[in-house]
Amino acid sequence: RKLHSFTVMQPLKPEKDNPYCWFSLHAGGQYEYILVEKRGEKSDVGFIQLNRPKALNALCEGLMRELRQALDVFEADGEVGAIVITGSDRAFAAGADIKEMQNKTFQECYRTDFLAHWNRVSQSKKPVIAAVNGFALGGGCELAMMCDIIYAGEKAQFGQPEILLGTIPGAGGTQRLTRAVGKSLAMEMVLTGDRINAQDAKQSGLVSKVYPVDQLVSEAVKCGEKIAANSKLVSAMAKEAVNAAFEMTLAEGNHFEKRLFHATFATGDQKEGMTAFVEKRKASFQDS
Template structure:
């Protein structure tokens, strides 16, 4: 790990032995986009799944353990915008490599920032594109998901983890706090006490404990993780894209409103489903005991 991630001063504290497992890249049935605009420097963008309807974004700065610099996050934002507007894509997966999902934001890049520069330049603004993605977004986390890497995973709708995954918010150890949702999203997943412990100590949480505390949905062997994540994405993508988007919005509203307001919003969105062709098709298919053929209308 280089000084461009969490810094040599905390290297031994944050990172233990390197992972030695093989990483399943799920290359079968993966087709790369061919457009020139998709020649990214810091990520790999492809489609996968039996129907090629799953967008796959792989963070690709292996020498820096996928440290999240501005260029990488801008590319992630562009890739998500492309996939979000692609009608053939029903769900999106973000992953890293066998050693790291992302070991943190690029500390070397931000070390000399001033308060005025951060405010004037709207620092970290590009990260909001992840949480504003309309389509279901799943993080497949192997290795380290620390600092900004943990925050990026939490911006996704679901987190699947490999058995050796490590989560944490170690910013406190280098004199800052999480700045991309770490103090806000973590407490909604694990509660106040656990969130405080993670944020104030900088300690890492292994995949098994992350699952127990509700940060992670499921844990798999490292070489099975991406395949299982794609299976989940395919299951979700088989639904109506309209209904997926409505359901996702309702769950997110529940995190940001009172129960009364959330219930009111949910009821209105439930009513709205009856204005779609997919509702008519879904219910007709159920009555006729056949598989629904959704048209996303």
């Protein structure tokens, strides 16, 4: 493994709920709740690990702020072609930090547009892969669904248990889950708080692949390497086209796709890719 070129992992005085906490020093400050590095043979996969083990990676405000910062760094890094987000073997993220939320008022939530900034993950131009082991509940399930691809460890569990706390999902759970698994299963999960396991998640379309726990992260990184080997510019266009399918009618989506397809012909990477195919050699994309 190669650490990010400007990342130095150092021990930190443990936070009160995290005796194993580490942080990463980088040009913009320090990370307390996440570990950040670059992985892959070419160091072209950004890697973010949620790191609040005692709290089962509960998504506190500080963690989400650091996640946004790390995503910004990787977005600006020309070497990075894909990003992997993971947690621990026990929990991807067991939910939002309830202690931070329990005393909030409606006025405060409405005035600050509470949870709106969580969408930063879904707004990344670079493909994001969630590698989910253990619990992905509530905000953790929502965070995974904001990613473009979900790989699950064979012991993963997904759920939206907010109803058991007297509230509903607030970071896309009712919307993304319904689009992923259909109305009936989404309704059942949201209204009962019941969880589904990794195999059910795969069968329903929530995740694309299931791996043994100890192979999950490496397989997610391999997927990231495959993506990063392609044109980063064209990958961003392809991601935009797929995401548009959830926002448009079929006719509008096909029109949008066609325009992006036409736009690739203005890139050097399209010329290189097709020329390499004709010449029966491997393409050398320049992201231009």
